[in-house]
Amino acid sequence: MSMHGLQQYVAFAETARHGSFAAAARTLGTVPSALAKAVARLEVELGVRLFHRTTRQVTLTADGERLYAQCLRLLAEVEALKAQASGTRLEPAGTLRVDLPIFYGKHVVMPVLARLVQRCPDLRLDVRLQDGYVDLVQEGIDLAVRVGHLDDSSLVARPMDEQQLVLCASPPYLAAHGTPTDVAALVSHRAIAFRMPTSGRHRPWQFLEGSVAVEMAPPNVVARVNDGEGMVEAARLGLGLCQVPDYMAAAALARGELLEVLADRRPGPMPISVVHAGGRLLPARVRVALDALTALHTSGAVG
Known part of the structure; x- marks a missing residue:
């Protein structure tokens, strides 16, 4: 894949994550029209429509959702390769997008994430507190905390805690x-x-x-x-x-x-897991958050 081709995939992935060309352009430091053209070229090359476009937002088509899942893995691997080439692990940076149950998220997870941001000054948080489940890939979520046994085999789950x-x-x-x-x-x-x-x-x-x-x-x-x-x-x-x-x-x-x-x-305890979309390599921001949350499980500090 050429560098020009990779930029098209980056343009597509950021637009999918934000749901608009304008928001994605602010993240990438460019203009919306440049992103729109890059995505349009990618659609022509692939022969599929990736977005439903309106005047205010763009939403992924079914083909776009499949490509977005693959792009997240690709971009994570590019970041990891850059770290390997420099001989160091990249410092956690960028926005960590998490989806949390309301009470547990406020009282258990948020303190962990706050300490993480204090330790990693280039890290930012985008926290969604809700008790319903969302599609991690479609919503551009890095990590989610889920209660109970998981049915979605496409997600990678790590034990974090349990509740009764x-x-x-x-x-x-x-x-x-x-x-x-x-x-x-x-x-x-x-x-x-x-x-x-x-x-x-x-x-x-x-x-x-x-x-x-x-x-x-x-x-x-x-x-x-x-x-x-x-x-x-x-x-x-x-x-x-x-x-x-x-x-x-x-x-x-x-x-x-x-x-x-x-x-x-009392019924038997239910597991609480931290989950993420499948992929071999994870961005540094996701790795450190996973380590911090699963450390609570191994240390018995939660619950």
């Missing part, structure tokens, strides 16, 4: 409604349900009966909330029982504002 679900309620609620002693007794209780972001349905409550995993729909739902902190607050205010990750309720449990119910029926 706890069922809890406020002391006044339990005083008024009684403390359930088994799963069957929950049908008479009031529930605060989690509204799942993708389906809009209530997340089932999960338990272990002996060695058997069981699920049930939250009974008598008095409130449904799409945020874990909101669920904890609703339970603290006495609205009913809620089942949330242990780290979300830890402070309220420690203060006695919530009490755990059916602790001996």
